[in-house]
Amino acid sequence: MTTLALPKRWQVPGWGLCLMIAMLGELTYFTFTTRYFAANGVPGILVLAEQFAPTGVLALGMAMVILTGSIDLSAGANASLTAIICGLGLEKGYNMWLCILAAIIAGTLVGLANGLLVALAGIDSLLVTLATQFIVTSILTSLAGAEPPFNFSVTFQGLGQGTVADIPDDVLVFLVLGVATILIVNYTTLGRSLVLTGFSQRAAQYTGIATRKTLASVFTINGAFAGVAGVLLAAYYNSAQPDTGTILLLPAITIVVLGGVDIFGGRGRIGEVIIAGFLLGYLSQGMLIEGNSSLTITMVTGLVLIGALVLKISLERNFRQLLSVRMQRLRTRHP
Amino acid sequence: MTMAKDAEPAVRPVRDTTRRSELAWLASRREVLVAAAIILVIGISTAVHSYFWSSANISFIFADSIVVACLALGESFVMLGRGIDLSVGSIMGMSAIIVGFQIQNHNMTLFPALVFGAAIGIALGLGNALLVGVARLPPIIATLGTFSVYSGLEFVVTNGLQVDTIPNSLTNLGVHTVLPGVPILLVAALPLFIIGAIVLRYTTFGRAIYAVGDDSEAAYRAGIPVQRILFSTYVISGFTAGLAGIVLLIHTSGASSTTGNTDNLNAIAAALIGGTALTGGRGGAFGALIGSVFLSATLTALSYVHVSDIWQPAGVGVLVLLAVIYDSRGNAVRLPRMLRRRRT
């Protein structure tokens, strides 16, 4: 008589496979239609990834935050802030690694502030990070001043534009952080806590998980990731402008959502987020190279987001109905 | 078997089920609070700089806030249903551009402009409504997607031109005052908010929105057509954004391909300050107006004390934080309690 309780948020298996196929498809398409992809082969394709590696790093941190059912709107501004702090330090001549460390610490502190407000004061993360975004924007605009820092040392530029065995430095950082995120989410207590907190905060609390501590930690880690993204941006552009990181927020969220992470939290695989990052990155780079205007790319990204999600949600619903029917039949056959 | 102090009680006390009186009580409390804050800000600023309290300045504060207030009104409807609309700014931009060209090149007058603008807003709002109400996409994603598409469309529609000239007959609505300090624009826009408040508080539709936002599962089981309600809130949000586009034209007499892209978050901030909670179920139409006026008054006050414009976003951020901290004071964990739990 009772209806079977199916897990509410059931994900399409093999979404990662779909993304991978789509990405390989688009790379093949671009190889045939653009001379750049064909001529420069795999190293050329990897160099293109330099442009969106910082967005990818931002997306990794954002993925962890979204997995807990929250969101961080201040990550972009945070990345701008850390880029400017790093740049200001480099301009004054301090040791390169010291500047990078200072920048990442600054980003972590902003993340910590977000985390404390969300966890201790119990405020919805959208509101907190909305406010923090505004505050951080003012701080970084005043720090940047009339002449934002630029023209850093060659060693530092190498961080953003150099390569290690054909793989660009910042893509390497992105992949290393990606692996680290996968390890955190799948193999540590924190990872398990954050996924469960996202799935149902109440249930996680009753299980004994310190949800507030988890939330605070996730935002802090996201702040650190934004710090790394800011440093990569400063290195790649050899300058730190007030809007450098802020414009990356929406693309980062798009990558996370396209990667199959449930926006309400609790379900999602980081590996798929990484694939989605490459997918969207190459899509916009490839379209730019083909000669499409920036306008078309913005609209196509929006449409791809909507289309992919509608597809995914409808598949999930249909599978759920299918599963429910099948399970019902099983039950009646074996009472 | 004590429940954790910070968990919500599973059964609401009887007092809470008389929704009407509780809502009326809540609404009046919060909006009165913000109105008091506005008077405080004006009082302090006038003490520092006597010109603050002048017809021209107060009138400007009102006129400046009406654009965001209209956006925040629609945003309130959406937020009451526990959704969010991140595309209101671009809908406003589209309406301003399309109608603006009609006014500039074909001498469209005010009333047809309003109708046309509202129609554009409804059409674009339908996009959001279909995605959230019918296709059941999460609102954040759906409106993020439509924001990208609509802001791109703004470029396509302008085709490189800008709306430059709005005749004085229209722009004077934002300048001429009915009473000292009350521009015609405010008086003209007030009916919109009054209608919004009446719909929310005294119609079944309005109460259904509160119900859906508060607990959509319970609303569904009570027989409320949840998806249809959500659908309508996004159409309403588009409608008010379309009207906001016309108000923008009246206030600034211009529009370009980038109009409105930065106003999304300001609209949400204004609605939040005015008392509409993101988690739905609380807030109202006048909150949107009061929140916008408070934002406008405080930012104007800041520049009077010669705080550089750079710090205005921080001002908005701090106000939003104060508003939400005040709203969430029931959810906060008290430090000694948190430490005490550790020991067991």
Next chain:
Amino acid sequence: MRRIIYALPVLALAVSLAACSNAASSSGSSTPKTGSSKSGASLADKPITVAIVPKLLGLSVFEANVQGAKEIAPSLHETIDYTASVDASGPDQAAVIMGLVHSNHPPQVIAYSANDPTSEVPALEAAAKAGIKVIGFDSDVTASARSYFIQDTAYPAMAQALINAVVAKFGSKGTIGILSSTPDATIQNAWIGAMRTYVKQKYPNLKIGPIGYGQSNQQISQTQATNLINSNPDLLALIPIDGDAVPGALAAVQAVGKAGKIGVFGIGDPNPNRKYFANGSLTGLFLWNEVNEGKLIAYVARDIYDGTMPQAGGSFTAGSLGTFTVSNSPAPGTIIFSKPVEFTKANYLQYNF
């Protein structure tokens, strides 16, 4: 199943949008087949593509530049490719430039107007490495990344034109408020600096006072202008030095009822301000002929591809526009386009930008 049917049209729309605009833009940017190079033949006959990459799409002043360039492009055997990002962001502009460099038919010359002085530099250096000539106009980057820069007008000349106009109409004693775009806008800061120097020299009783930032947004400019006016009761004049700030400042002055009493002397294009010429609130508007500047861009692009551009100190002719000199001040390889042009009630109808 029903929901998949919703998804498919959306995805199909996305794909067709990409395909259609790809077809449209690639036909616009493809260069006609160039013949084999004959030794000794003048390069001036070789058709080239010039990519003009302004700060963003849709601004009337840049559209006017492109219009001017397109007018004389056929006579110079050039095809003009106009592309830019959808927002005024340096990194996005850099991505657009990189896309051009890597495209199937890269342009021979890239002419940019930069959003900020530094973010586009890596992309421009990549362009130079690929053999593309790089010139700038209106808003520059660090000088090492480009060969020549067309500066709209000399900073001191513009500052003098503005200040002289203020003094002529409102006297030489009082406070002037400035409405700029953002704190780090290079040209605006250069103008402000030039105004301060000029005023210190010649009109010591004039104070260049508070600066408001309108973020290149007309509504924000209007709000900031109103606040400037209201919080400084002894304001003599407003000087908005950004295209979007001028109509904002005018609307503000009109709203507080001080049209004609507080002067508005701006740097901007005439079209957005047409109705203010008539009612007298716009007391001075200066810019330069954007259409002609576009033509100059086309000429310089042709000359730099042909290798006939002079070194610093030299000069060259640009068709009917006249002779221009290349100088090293304020930055290496600068070409000053013109003196400030004043738009008045009498002449503004001649211009359409």
